[in-house]
Amino acid sequence: MELVDLLIVAFAGLMLATLQLGVSALLLLFHASMGKNIKKKTRELTMNFILGAALFTALAVASTCFVVLVIFDGKMPISAVVILACILAVLAFGIWFLYYRKSTGTELWVPRSFAKFIVTRAEKTDDNVEAFSLGMLMACAETPFGLAIILAAANSIINLPQAVQILAIAVFVVMSTLPMILMQLFVEKGRTVVDIQKWRVKNKDFIRVMSGVGYFVLAIFLIAFKVFKG
Amino acid sequence: MREGRVLNRHTGAMEIVADKVCKEIEKWAKGREEITQKDLDKATATRIRKYDADVAYLYRMRGKWI
Numbered sequence: 001m002e003l004v005d006l007l008i009v010a011f012a013g014l015m016l017a018t019l020q021l022g023v024s025a026l027l028l029l030f031h032a033s034m035g036k037n038i039k040k041k042t043r044e045l046t047m048n049f050i051l052g053a054a055l056f057t058a059l060a061v062a063s064t065c066f067v068v069l070v071i072f073d074g075k076m077p078i079s080a081v082v083i084l085a086c087i088l089a090v091l092a093f094g095i096w097f098l099y100y101r102k103s104t105g106t107e108l109w110v111p112r113s114f115a116k117f118i119v120t121r122a123e124k125t126d127d128n129v130e131a132f133s134l135g136m137l138m139a140c141a142e143t144p145f146g147l148a149i150i151l152a153a154a155n156s157i158i159n160l161p162q163a164v165q166i167l168a169i170a171v172f173v174v175m176s177t178l179p180m181i182l183m184q185l186f187v188e189k190g191r192t193v194v195d196i197q198k199w200r201v202k203n204k205d206f207i208r209v210m211s212g213v214g215y216f217v218l219a220i221f222l223i224a225f226k227v228f229k230g
Numbered sequence: 231m232r233e234g235r236v237l238n239r240h241t242g243a244m245e246i247v248a249d250k251v252c253k254e255i256e257k258w259a260k261g262r263e264e265i266t267q268k269d270l271d272k273a274t275a276t277r278i279r280k281y282d283a284d285v286a287y288l289y290r291m292r293g294k295w296i
Contacts, residue, residue: 024296031288031295035235105294115296192237194284197291 002164004225005156008218009168012153013175015218016146018211020099022053022138023179023200024106028122029131030183031193043188045131050180052135057150058173060139064154065165076155081226084155085219087148092215095145100208106200110141152218155226233288247281 026049033042068076076084101107107115118138125131157168174181183196200207234244254277259265271290279286 021296028295031236035232103294105291106296107294108296110296118296119293192284194237194287197295198287 001225002160005159006164006168006171008156008221008225009153009172010175011214011218011221012149012156013172014178015211015214016057016142016149016172016176017178018207018214019142019145020106020200020207021108021110021142022135022177023183024108025118025122025134025138026050026180026183027193027196027200028119029125029134030187032123032125034193043184044128045125046184046187048128048131049135049138050177050184052132052137053139053180054135054173054177056136056139057176058169060143060146060150061154061157061169061172064150065157065169068151068154068158074158076226078227081155081222084148084151085222085227088152088215088219088222091145091148092212092219095208095215096212099145099211100204104201106197106204114141149215149218152222155222233285234282236288237282237284239282239285244285247278247285250281251277 026046029046029049030042033045037045068074072080098109101109121130121134125134153172157165157172160168186196187193231241231244231248234241234247251274255270255274258273271292275286275290278289
């Protein structure tokens, strides 16, 4: 059962990683910074962005675990798990039909004024604190599609022994920030923002489909292991 | 120019490209009564692509990241 909970946590982290807002903002930060700063400064800014996103995710998961502990006394009732699974299924449809706007790029569902705000902030980011807070803001902005994932992960983390819970939160955070870490590595290795953006546009539909399928699979995991078996 | 800096292109080369593209766009715009922002962006990206495909791609992707 512990292995199943750990798998659910890792899979939930992977599903959070498929959300594109943070990745788009990081790429925008690369694009804005490379045009005016030296490589070292760009690296510092982007690493602080990733740290900000990671910290917010860790805090969100930890506080959700606390909420589950306090409200549900450590274990979500079957009715709550079923509702959560239904929400995940609905979000899967949301990701398939609403997440990306119909355009040649990777425009998302966010209001245009908010998108312009992100672009402006990314272009004006000049120090590490701003980059850090931008990372936190982007992780927070993913909440509409990410909260159900975090709740599913928190429900599994609470079931683990105390010694393993911190490890599980770390696994979740690493999995959810993996695309950003990989992007940082690729840019360090010499890839340009053009290569990365072209890859994202080319594989946009694949990522969208797999993300939706993943949400469904997570919902089925919850029903199978938390409702029928639990 | 900014897109060129992002891709580590030489500043002098980008200045020459920008100058040539501006002149071509002036010629293109001469006979037209109305030009939309979309028309202008498309025409500019097409002309930049002749000199540097990656810079043209970044130019076309402006505002389409998020």
